[in-house]
Amino acid sequence: MVKVNVDMASSFIRAVLPRLACRHLKIGNNCNGRYLYGCNKRWVSSGSDLVQVEQDDSDNEIVVLKMNVKPVNACTAEFNNAMTKLIKDLDADEQSKGLILTSTLPNVFSAGLQLTALHGKSYDEIKEYFSTFQTMAHTLFTSRLATVAAINGHAIAGGCVIALCCEYRVMAEGKFHNGLNEVIVGIPMPAWVSAYTVYALGTNTAEKVILSGKKHTPREALQVGLVDQVVPPDDLIQVSKNILSDLIKVGDYPRRLSKERLRKELLMFSL
Numbered sequence: 001m002v003k004v005n006v007d008m009a010s011s012f013i014r015a016v017l018p019r020l021a022c023r024h025l026k027i028g029n030n031c032n033g034r035y036l037y038g039c040n041k042r043w044v045s046s047g048s049d050l051v052q053v054e055q056d057d058s059d060n061e062i063v064v065l066k067m068n069v070k071p072v073n074a075c076t077a078e079f080n081n082a083m084t085k086l087i088k089d090l091d092a093d094e095q096s097k098g099l100i101l102t103s104t105l106p107n108v109f110s111a112g113l114q115l116t117a118l119h120g121k122s123y124d125e126i127k128e129y130f131s132t133f134q135t136m137a138h139t140l141f142t143s144r145l146a147t148v149a150a151i152n153g154h155a156i157a158g159g160c161v162i163a164l165c166c167e168y169r170v171m172a173e174g175k176f177h178n179g180l181n182e183v184i185v186g187i188p189m190p191a192w193v194s195a196y197t198v199y200a201l202g203t204n205t206a207e208k209v210i211l212s213g214k215k216h217t218p219r220e221a222l223q224v225g226l227v228d229q230v231v232p233p234d235d236l237i238q239v240s241k242n243i244l245s246d247l248i249k250v251g252d253y254p255r256r257l258s259k260e261r262l263r264k265e266l267l268m269f270s271l
């Protein structure tokens, strides 16, 4: 593989990227296979390939993040930290306006917490692991960017939470499930997750969804408000892009401040 240092990559991408809409670039060995994309003055990188970054337009306004933790996008600590870093970097990049969150996997958006990370671990280790997930969710929930979850498969427990952190949720039709099954797997629902769910669904429906632990088909998820729209799988990304384009048409500053105010009450549940 050709060796490319970050400066060389920077010049190359700045020169070429505007003509390469909707492609991601994998940089050579000395960048550890990270996905980078240039935003004129800033670099946004997940620091790993657990999240793939695609720039979607020549203005660098829309970014598509693809969760890529095989086989089911279980949220490992490394993944949670990579996502947190990416969203913070995008938040700090004035050119970025919107974010679509989806998965590289054909049938799974995310299976939620990495259950295997909880076995045989000490209290402190589990606490530390949980906090990486909460920080990631909090960073996404409070991001200044407009956010759309393009749910292309199962979204279970923490996977459903990730989607709930976004402003708008589109789900593909299919034999997938979407739900908060924490009570079924034996995890009492944390107050902050309940608060995010109440924010998205309203108190009464949130209570039903959380206490039943039910996994919903896409149509059922639409009925209870876990998703805003259900579309054929082939339309998922384009529909998400159209929604995001509408969301970012609104003046950036009023939108940003209003989102912050709307979600501010929930900040009391932050770390």
Ligand SMILES: CC/C=C\CCC/C=C/C(=O)SCCNC(=O)CCNC(=O)[C@H](O)C(C)(C)COP(=O)(O)OP(=O)(O)OC[C@H]1O[C@@H](n2cnc3c(N)ncnc32)[C@H](O)[C@@H]1OP(=O)(O)O
Pocket: 071, 072, 074, 107, 108, 110, 111, 112, 113, 114, 115, 116, 130, 133, 134, 154, 156, 157, 158, 159, 161, 181, 182, 185, 187, 190, 193
């Ligand atoms: C204070 C607490 C802080 C935060 C809490 C926030 C609340 C969040 C809680 C949680 O997220 S708890 C996690 C609950 N998740 C689940 O119950 C999902 C379980 N998985 C499934 O239902 C299915 O795997 C699926 C996602 C529907 C996909 O089904 P599919 O048939 O495609 O795959 P398969 O089941 O064969 O699994 C493949 C492979 O992946 C392993 N796997 C699945 N889920 C997880 C997981 N969550 N963590 C780790 N590993 C997982 C599964 O065991 C298989 O492994 P194998 O190939 O080695 O057998």
